[in-house]
Amino acid sequence: MIHKNFKNIEKVVFGRGSFDNLTEILAAHRNQNGKFFLFVVDNFFKGKELENRLPALPEDVVRFIDPDPHEPTTEQIDSLRDEILNTRGLPAGVIGIGGGTLMDIAKAISLMFTNEGSSTLYQGLNLIKKPGIYHLGIPTISGTGAEVSMTAVLTGPEKKLGLKCEWTVFNQVILDSELIASVPVDKWFYTGMDTYIHCIESMNGMLNNAYSLAYAEQALTLCRDIYLGNKAGQTAENDDKLMVASMMGGLSLTYSEVGVCHALSYGLSKILGEKHCYANCIAFQHLGDYYADGVKEFGQMLVKHNVVLPQNLSRNWSDEQVTAMAQVAWNLTHMWNHAIGPDWQEKMTLEDIKALFRRM
Numbered sequence: 001m002i003h004k005n006f007k008n009i010e011k012v013v014f015g016r017g018s019f020d021n022l023t024e025i026l027a028a029h030r031n032q033n034g035k036f037f038l039f040v041v042d043n044f045f046k047g048k049e050l051e052n053r054l055p056a057l058p059e060d061v062v063r064f065i066d067p068d069p070h071e072p073t074t075e076q077i078d079s080l081r082d083e084i085l086n087t088r089g090l091p092a093g094v095i096g097i098g099g100g101t102l103m104d105i106a107k108a109i110s111l112m113f114t115n116e117g118s119s120t121l122y123q124g125l126n127l128i129k130k131p132g133i134y135h136l137g138i139p140t141i142s143g144t145g146a147e148v149s150m151t152a153v154l155t156g157p158e159k160k161l162g163l164k165c166e167w168t169v170f171n172q173v174i175l176d177s178e179l180i181a182s183v184p185v186d187k188w189f190y191t192g193m194d195t196y197i198h199c200i201e202s203m204n205g206m207l208n209n210a211y212s213l214a215y216a217e218q219a220l221t222l223c224r225d226i227y228l229g230n231k232a233g234q235t236a237e238n239d240d241k242l243m244v245a246s247m248m249g250g251l252s253l254t255y256s257e258v259g260v261c262h263a264l265s266y267g268l269s270k271i272l273g274e275k276h277c278y279a280n281c282i283a284f285q286h287l288g289d290y291y292a293d294g295v296k297e298f299g300q301m302l303v304k305h306n307v308v309l310p311q312n313l314s315r316n317w318s319d320e321q322v323t324a325m326a327q328v329a330w331n332l333t334h335m336w337n338h339a340i341g342p343d344w345q346e347k348m349t350l351e352d353i354k355a356l357f358r359r360m
Contacts, residue, residue, distance in 0.1 A: 042098030143191030145250025
């Protein structure tokens with residue numbers, strides 16, 4: 001029996017146009033610490049309409065960050081933290097605007113403003129010593145669940161692993177589906193599949209329970225409407241649904257866990273630099289022996305949206321690369337515990353995991 005006493009988001013605003021609530025929301029927190037906000041915004045929006053809508057005052061700091069080609073790194077977080085503290089002091093709060101990468105950057109730096117040393121010291125569960133500063137998330141792409149997750153995933157010199165504790169969770173989230181209308185179709189598909197895979201893995205593992213199942217089942221219903229229904233496609237109505245599905249998929253994981261696909265995906269991201277959602281899709285298509293129904297339905301979604309994933313990638317990987325990816329996956333004990341059981345090391349070897357990578 002698992003009993004988690006977890007902290008959820010304190011406040012959520014949902015609805016088209018709700019981005020405009022940001023000015024009023026921030027006003028209540030401006031007198032904290034150094035009385036300025038740090039905005040970290042996806043570089044995609046630089047020079048676009050959203051930049052002009054930011055309620056940033058002259059004393060605020062706005063940083064546009066390119067989420068490509070890699071996901072957040074410990075070095076990136078430490079460097080930005082040190083720069084802001086040394087030049088401006090402690091912000092009143094951090095506002096993250098963008099996809100999962102920007103959500104994780106906002107969560108991670110909010111914690112690192114109040115915890116000394118490198119973020120590499122805190123990669124793991126409940127290693128953070130002090131609560132972070134106020135932080136608010138505004139997703140502009142849906143699927144990763146980062147807006148509700150209690151994890152800020154970072155890639156460090158030695159491992160890809162999140163800062164995970166109850167203080168990671170955003171104090172406030174604004175869910176405005178108008179902001180995801182500009183997402184390219186391919187990214188809209190891959191990030192949505194991250195939600196779908198979250199739910200499949202959450203439901204098919206040792207930690208699944210009535211609480212996690214309720215969120216996963218509803219999120220899957222929404223995903224099926226969005227990607228396989230009579231009105232499947234990137235529409236305003238489906239954007240509303242995807243934003244809710246992403247949140248519910250993330251909440252399902254809070255009381256359950258991800259599994260085999262995410263373990264392999266972390267290896268692809270850490271060693272080859274593949275973006276998380278795309279890496280999930282690359283791995284998931286080959287995991288029918290673990291998630292038979294899910295992989296079959298995933299295949300139908302690929303066909304429906306004319307998405308063709310590459311095959312035979314492993315032919316170009318060296319044995320050293322495959323071994324390194326397998327080692328990253330092997331170290332994610334919590335994922336294997338959920339997917340296979342606490343005795344997973346008696347059932348799996350490093351060679352078995354390498355064989356999973358060679359399927360790709």
